[in-house]
Amino acid sequence: MINFSYTIWIPLLPFLMFILLGLAGHKLKPKLSGLLGTGGLGIITILSYITAFKYFFTSEKVDGAYQKITALNFTWLQFTDKLHIDLGVLLDPISVMMLVVITTVSFMVHIYSLGYMKGEKGFERFFSFLSLFSFSMLGLVLATNIFQMYIFWELVGVSSFLLIGFYYQKPSAVRASKKAFIVTRFADLGFLIGILILSFNTKTFDFITLTNPTGSAIAQGGGIAFLGLSVMTWSMIFVFMGGVGKSAMFPFHIWLPDAMEGPTPVSALIHAATMVVAGVYLVARMFPIYALSAPVALKVVAYVGAFSSLFAAIIACTQTDIKRVLAYSTMSQIGYMMLALGVAGYGGHEGLGYMASMFHLFTHAMFKALLFLGAGAIIHAVHSNYMTEMGGLRKYLPVTHITFLIACLTIAGIPPLSGFFSKDEILAAAFHSNKILFAVEYAVAGLTAFYMFRLYFSIFWGKDTHYHHTLHEAPATMTIPLIVLAIGCIITGFIPFNKLVTSDGRILESEIELMIAIPSVLIGLLGIGIAYIMYRKESTIPDRLAATFKYSYKWAYNKFYIDELYLFVTKKIIFRYISDPVAWFDRHIVDGTMNAIASVTQSVSFRIRGFQSGQLQKYAFVFVTGAIMLAILFIYLWK
């Protein structure tokens, strides 16, 4: 056995940085606090890489499968012998993979922020929040039990709230942060209910016990049924609800586009690469239960994922704010991952979808972080978020241009970039499981290529826009992360995921199926081609198209009016018919009772002050009387 107990420092170090920068940050020079935060992240990045290397290549396999290793565990709250809340570190293929993803992207974002946030007010606050986020996210993926995961899940939510609302003087940022927090919190209610049902049913929180494919938790499966579905299925659907919220799947996706109000590095870290995939991670973590004990819930996962990916891809084609395009693209790509999990089975070749989903999570983190950071560099230069105000930027921002192009090609699935491999695996998994879902995803692949290159051409080619100021390339602190991530996009496709991260820890034989790979590349190229025609040069085709499909265009442009629908439901129905009466009850009955207690308390305490006279003989009198009264009470009256 290799000793992994040092891994506790991976989440702990960012936490210490958070404490340090949060408490003493204002006393440090901004630059120093930035370097401290970045340095801490650098150290844990190295630690994570060491851990990953040791875990994948030197740790002992049992029966050809990677083992789940509890590197550290201590019991925090003991309820019964079996049911207790622990805090610990669990290492298995997906958590180790997530360590690498989170620390790499986070480290890049830290470096990038040194340049991007330079001179901003609250520089050290920004870095302390980033550290808090890294701590929470790492704690989430390393959780040994579902309750620990829930705790860190909420911490992630809080740090996301703090970071979206970083520009707290901007009303839109404040609104967005509240929206993100409330929407995800609402979804987390489902998560909590799911946890409670699950733990009540299985009497444990522990992941290893829960997800043991031959263990009692899965075998019992929750015999009792409600509305035709087993208890286990219900609990897993509820648990998935939390994942839907965090991963911005339909119908809880509305917070993600607004969350783009946060600083761009935050969008890259939290709302593209790490936090939003927490939902995918959650399903993957609980995957044996989904696959073996709650197949209906797994179907829900698949359909929610497929619908979200199509839905978001359509909206992305109509948006003009470049960060929002990327936000919807994120939602669409996460839909892919969910779908892939949803069509997977446990073990053997059935597990292809699982592997593909994790693979795509990994590559997506790289290319989406790159896209966001690139968008940040563009916004940094142009001082605008709208692609209508951009054009011809390739001359001014050469590094950003090339790296952005690489990222666009990656997401469009052009070989040999990493996106090609992971997307191909997902399509293959869908193809072998459900032809309808495959068709949807195939169409989404084309849409993705189209909207990404719409973005690319409008920004870097298109019309020659005249800018009020001279544009210049971003500083090295910003371009280096871009280059590193671009290299990541190129090489990560060659990582043999089928040997490392699979549903049962064993090697999965898979190869590229040309039957699927060739058409998927072709549709990607088709999308790029259409975008080329429409946006390579200034043309009237997009406007004419928009005019032709006036209503459907408007519908998609306004995000299918989902926000308005929610506003209608909450404001007109819930607030008026539920909240208002409750508020009245609260104000008059609950508060009234409390106020009555308060005033009675005050007046009684005023009246009885005479007891405390300061005269000893009176005290003695009360003492003796009290004793006698008690004696009378218990001997004669109430025996």
Place this chain on the structure above:
Amino acid sequence: MSLGTFLIMRHELLLIAAALSVLIAEIFRNPDKKRSISLFSIILFGVITIIGFLPSPAGSLFGGMYISSGTSLLMKNILNIGVLIVFIQSATWLKKEENSEKISEYFLLLISTLVGMNFMISAGHFLIFYIGIELATIPIAALAAYDRYKNKSAEAGIKLILSSALSSGILLYGLSMIYGTTGTLYFSEVAKLFGNTNLQILGFIFFFAGMSFKISIVPFHLWTADVYEGSPVNITSYLSVISKGAAVFILIIILFTVFPVIIATWQKTIFVTSILTMTIGNLFAIRQQNLKRFLAFSSISQAGYILLGLIGGNQLGMASVIYYILVYIFSNLGAFGVVIAISNATGKENIDDYNGLYQTNPKLSLIMTLALFSLAGIPPVAGFFGKFFLFTAAAQKGFYLLVLIAVLNTIISLFYYLLVVKAMFITKSETPVESFRSDFSTRFALGICIAGIVVTGFASIIFEVIRNLSFGV
């Protein structure tokens, strides 16, 4: 009897040795360095506290009059920690010129009371118990009058000694009835022979009244406010934390081991008195302006909550009581520590004086807030878990009404605890307490309290240890 068997009463022997050493040191000390005696005593006591944690054999001495068990050792160790904090907190105050001639008395008398408490906790016989209780009370009366040239302090001393004489009288009266009806004073024998006759219940009620005096349970609490206000702050904190804690410990042991037969009666007694205690304590605390009086009354209502742990007669109840006392020691001594620090620096003791404290002394304000939050039972500090376990213990035995009343009372208590917090953080003041830096001992003691509040709240192992050493009826 070999020398080894005396190791069973190691705690008491060590304390007696310490008291004698303080006396001897007083004789041989350098007259120019009067204050060295307090450093000597504190270090000595610190060593004793640490030795107390070494494993010790359980057993009984003097034909069963003295019993030592894991539970009693735990209780003694908890008290030792509390007394150590009190000692460290008093160092600054003892440096004052007017106290320089009587430093050794302070330590000698406090250690004597602690010896008394230890004998009480280890008693296996009502006589030892009674000697312990007197030993734990009489020196305190002397200490209450420590500032003997201040009228208030002298008044506190005289009030304490007279009231405690009365309570001892009642207690002895009750014990005589118990002896009269059973013919023995051994705990184990009484437990077997005790019945449910009227005379025996009267004896029990008188015994309970005498104990209630020590814990200041309503209606036996009236001495509390005057004595707490008149005594020097350090003595007040000792009375409200250590004396009360020790009395609760012995009460729970006696109720569980000697009177299990009449559990129905003492449950009713506790039911009535705990409601009275929580409510009246709160009602009086609301009106207090002087922080010492304020903490005195709040400690009365705290005693009411503690009774909730006793009422069930279950193991969880005993564990929750011991745990709560531990938490309460840290929280209340933390609050008193701030009051002492400010009183030493400026002489101010009223809530209004604390207006705007956060602006000038942010650290003290934060410590005070944490301690008050813990007393009020706001999660996630230790006090919350303490109250939570107490209420759980009572609810487990079906005392839902009592728990409901207790919860309502915590809401009321929240109000007045927050009044202090509001004064410190929100209310502006023209003349706030000036910014000052406390000396090492004050900061050290506050550090222990804060660490205690945080650690006892989060380290579940502490509660586990306590639960394993607890027992039910």
